Amino acid sequence: MPKEWETLAKKKREAILEAIPQExxxxxxxxxxxxxxTGAYIHQYLTPREVEITETTADxxxxxxxxxxxxxxxxxxxFCHRAALAHQLTNCLHEIFFSAALTTAKSLDAHYAQHNKPLGPLHGLPISLKDQFHVRDVETTMGYVGWIGTFEGRERTAKSPIFESEMVRELRDAGAVLFCKTAVPHTLMSGETVNNIIGYTWNPRNRNLSAGGSSGGEGALIGLRGSPVGFGTDIGGSIRIPAGFNGLYGIRPSGxxxxxxxxxxxxxGQNSVLSVVGPLGTSVAGLRLVIKALLERRPWLYDPLVLELPWRDELEREVSEVTGKVGDAGMVGKLCFGVFESDGIVGPTPPVRRAVKIVVEKLKELGHVVVEWKPPPHKAILSEGMKSWWYDGGHDVKSVFxxxxxxxxxxxxFYQDLEKEFSGSxxxxxxxxxxxxxxxxxxYWNSTETVTGTGRPVDAIITPLAPFPAARPEMYSYYGYSTWVNVLDYTSVVVPVTNxxxxxxLVDKDYVPIDEGDKKVYDSYDPEIYxxxxxxLQLVGRRLQEEKMLAIAEYVGKAIGK
Structure with missing residues (x-):
């Protein structure tokens, strides 16, 4: 006989499929x-008009x-149609509310017909959400069977069905159409997306591999163009990893x-290394669009942890002037990049090393400065930062299971084996x-002003976001390339480079592993499978440099043909 949790999970899994129209x-x-x-395969189920719409960027x-x-x-x-196909091919959705989305869309069309103007800057734009967002009349399970039929594991109240996360309200106010919530690994603490409700979320470009995590459903969905832009969260790489694994742009903003x-x-309540929310999508312009729309809503009036920091056009303009996009010829100068290919703990696999080379060579060809990044050792940063993941001895996640x-x-x-709870001291x-x-x-970053020749410290760091292009199932064993950014609270934007x-x-047969951890990662790489x-790659900037880093990422992406 199936266990009670298996019955609940199966019923929920079937309910997700049942929400997809039979046709x-x-x-x-x-x-x-x-x-x-991707591409031609999924096109066979779509009309040419649907392909045209769904392969248009958010902007x-x-x-x-x-x-x-x-x-x-x-x-x-x-987008509802294409998202339905994406879920059937990759297991990327937790919640489907297409009917509500179409009702919203019709009301937006009626508003435009009546007033001859849009409701807001995101008028009519479908946006997907990671299953951490609360949306009215939609369940939030976060991949936990124990949350099915509850409000975060607690008994539902009269308020539960109508409660919405603050960003959801702001997106609606800007004219967005919310239509689905995407899959996550239970606990959220994995670079692969897997749970007992929907199973494993696969990478649509190569279903040998993971779509990433913890915003893996977003990565797979947008990778299959089932959404033009969506929101995930990131405490150790959870926006950037799915963006990178699925050939997308994604930004980890500062807290x-x-x-x-x-x-x-x-x-x-763990506040040493905060989870942050940010978008991933098919273009930098799309990310910029949704961030600006949210900041125009003045979220600092509604979220006590949001800084009163409106969008700063001047930071974008600085990059545009240096690169010659705007301004006069006399303003054109050089950007300076630090290149950080290996953290000395785990080495990147051959495709990642080649991606670094592609970007570095193109930037040098364009006249920009690239210097070696030699920061303080990352081992201490990772060791201290990751302690926050088990402050409570796993109590929170174990109680939910x-x-x-x-x-x-x-x-x-690994949460099963945690016992020690950290003291306040x-x-x-x-x-x-x-x-x-x-x-x-x-x-250290300030000190690089002496080696750049630009009169400024390094503008951005070019570095891997993982040692491999994507993870093979149950083989994501090292998170150091993404997590250091979270610990230091830097801004980071992922840029697709190649395939x-x-x-x-080829496998580097002469590679000498640093230790067993490095060997484990290197042995996981197989050219045939990948x-x-x-x-x-990711481009890392300083804290609260979202405008500047998006502009640099857009410039780099266009330079390498992405």
Whole structure:
């Protein structure tokens, strides 16, 4: 007999599929028979008009919907269809509310017809949300069986069905159409997305591989163009990893830039390394669009942790002037990049090393300065920062699994073995050490002014976001390339660079592993398995440099043809 949690999970899994209209149902071939389900494969189930709409970037969609050339209803219906296909191919959705989305879209069309103007800057733009956001009349499980039929594991109240996260209210106010919530790993603490409700979320470009985590559903959905832009969260790489694994742009803003109020979370109250919310999508312009729209809503009036920091055009303009995009020829100068190929703990695999080389060579060709990044050792940063993940001895996540009796996935099973809870004094000592490490890194960054030749310190760091292009199931064993950014609270933008080529990205037979951890990662790379996978890097800037880093990422992306 199935256990009670298995019955609950199966019922929920079937309910997600049942929310997909029958005419949008397809047969999903086994992964090994159809590795790549992007492009021509998914096109066979769509009309040419649906392909046109869903392969338009978010910024270009609103140019059509805010001028009345495209109806919000037609755009929404096209993305609902493609999202339905994406879920059947990759297991990327937790909640489907297409009918409510179409109702919203129709009301937006009626508003435009009546007033001859859009409701807001995101008028008619479909936006997907990671399943941490509360949306009225929509359940939030965060991948936990024990949260099914509850409000975050607690009994529902009269308020529960109508409660919404602050950002949800702001997106609606800006004219967005919310239509689905995307899959996460239970606990949120994994670079792979897996839970006992929907199973494993696959990478649509190469279904040998993970779509990433913890915003993995967003990565797979947007990677299949089932959404033009969506929001995830990031405490150790959870926006950037899915963006990179799926060939997308994604930004990890610094803490306090965008509203997190009213969202579900794991280990809520742990404030040493904060989870932050940010967008991922198919273009930098799309990310800029949704961030500006949110900041125009003045979120600092509604979320006590948001800084009163409106969008700063001058930071973008500085980059545009240096690169010659705007201004006179006399303003054109050089950007300076630090290149940080290896952190000395785990080495990047061959495709990632090639991606670094592609970006560095192109920037040098364009006349920019690239210097070697030699920061204080990352080992101490990672060691101190990751303590925050188990301050409570796993109490929070273990208590949620106890609600249903469901087992932990292998990717997060380390929580079962945690016992020690940190004392207040130990947490305080960790916070002091983190502050010291941040100051050391700041001082190093300032010191690079002496080697750049630009009169400024390094503008951005070019570095991997993971040692591999994407993770193989149960093989994501090192998070150091993404997590240091969270610990220091830097701004980071992911840029897609290339794809794995099994004829080029050969195994380096002469590679000497640093230690067993490095060997484990290097042994996981197989050119045959990875062939065709996306390869991305991250560009890291200082705290609260979202405008500048988006501008630099857009420039770099265009320079390398992405």
């Amino acid at each position: 949008w149902r397809i047969n999903n071939p086994p992964n090994d028979q159809q590795l790549d389900v 270009d969609i609103v140019k059509q919907t805010t001028t009345g050339r495209w109806s919000a209803e037609e755009v929404t219906r096209a 306090g830039r965008l509203p997190y109020e009213g969202m579900a979370n794991s280990m809520d 106890a609600l249903s009796g469901e087992p932990m996935a292998p990717q997060v099973a 130990e947490i305080a000592a960790t916070n002091v050490r983190l502050r010291q490490l941040k100051k050391e890194y700041m001082d 794995v080529d099994k004829e080029v990205d 062939d065709g996978a996306h390869v991305s």
